Amino acid sequence: MLEACDLSKRYGSHLALDRLNLQVKAGEIFCLLGANGAGKTTTIHLFLNFIKPSAGVARIAGLDVSQNPDQVRQRVAYLPENVALYPRLSGLENLDYFSRLSGHRYDKTRLRDFLCRAGLPDEAVDRPVAAYSKGMRQKVGIAMACAKEAQVLLLDEPTSGLDPQAAYEFSNLLVKLANAGVAILMATHDLFRVKETGHRAGIMKVGQLLTVLKTADTSAADLERIYLDYMRAGLRAAEPVS
Numbered sequence: 001m002l003e004a005c006d007l008s009k010r011y012g013s014h015l016a017l018d019r020l021n022l023q024v025k026a027g028e029i030f031c032l033l034g035a036n037g038a039g040k041t042t043t044i045h046l047f048l049n050f051i052k053p054s055a056g057v058a059r060i061a062g063l064d065v066s067q068n069p070d071q072v073r074q075r076v077a078y079l080p081e082n083v084a085l086y087p088r089l090s091g092l093e094n095l096d097y098f099s100r101l102s103g104h105r106y107d108k109t110r111l112r113d114f115l116c117r118a119g120l121p122d123e124a125v126d127r128p129v130a131a132y133s134k135g136m137r138q139k140v141g142i143a144m145a146c147a148k149e150a151q152v153l154l155l156d157e158p159t160s161g162l163d164p165q166a167a168y169e170f171s172n173l174l175v176k177l178a179n180a181g182v183a184i185l186m187a188t189h190d191l192f193r194v195k196e197t198g199h200r201a202g203i204m205k206v207g208q209l210l211t212v213l214k215t216a217d218t219s220a221a222d223l224e225r226i227y228l229d230y231m232r233a234g235l236r237a238a239e240p241v242s
């Protein structure tokens with residue numbers, strides 16, 4: 001569903017992403033881990049066609065994203081750390097507006113249903129989003145992805161700043177989406193949530209994907225230890241784990 005082949009991005013002399021090879025299948029949650037500046041956001045922005053690769057290719061549903069921007073845009077939903085919504089519009093009005101932009105028209109009952117299934121409290125649905133908490137805004141973002149019927153969901157640190165309950169609820173929504181067949185690529189620093197919700201985790205450092213772990217085979221403590229070992233090691237000194 002989502003594939004990077006020798007994907008690279010150079011900014012001047014700086015190699016922000018170095019020959020990334022990665023596949024995320026439908027129904028899979030793949031988490032990108034790595035220190036600040038590792039190349040996680042760059043990877044997501046390449047898949048979104050916000051930036052062009054210096055080499056290699058990013059594909060979604062078999063389509064090169066830089067060659068087929070319109071077809072790809074229809075299939076992808078993106079949740080940044082802070083979901084951009086119109087503050088004076090309600091959650092329902094925002095969802096209606098963004099759904100129309102992506103070519104979907106839903107009646108109010110259906111829109112309300114998307115928001116409720118994303119966990120937004122019923123009493124909040126008609127209130128202006130200016131007064132929403134960050135967790136509530138993220139839930140509107142998930143409702144937008146569902147309403148768009150996106151096949152691929154790209155997330156950049158979506159649980160950063162959420163309280164533990166909000167992060168838990170948000171992660172459960174991701175699992176439901178994956179169970180419905182959505183391919184999910186998420187950049188995050190939340191090792192605990194990676195273990196709980198991710199199927200695989202890739203550890204990045206200075207633009208390189210150093211290793212990929214199956215979370216089912218790795219305890220939370222081991223995931224943390226392996227992550228820290230890679231961060232402490234020289235770039236090429238660490239041995240791939242799997």
Ligand SMILES: Nc1ncnc2c1ncn2[C@@H]1O[C@H](COP(=O)(O)OP(=O)(O)OP(=O)(O)O)[C@@H](O)[C@H]1O
Pocket residue numbers: 011014015016034035036037038039040041042043187
């Ligand atoms: N527009 C740009 N111009 C020059 N360098 C950039 C640009 N965008 C990113 N970089 C550099 O590319 C590298 C990768 O950045 P990126 O934002 O992908 O890291 P990240 O893993 O997402 O980090 P964080 O965890 O802080 O979000 C960094 O060294 C960054 O300074």
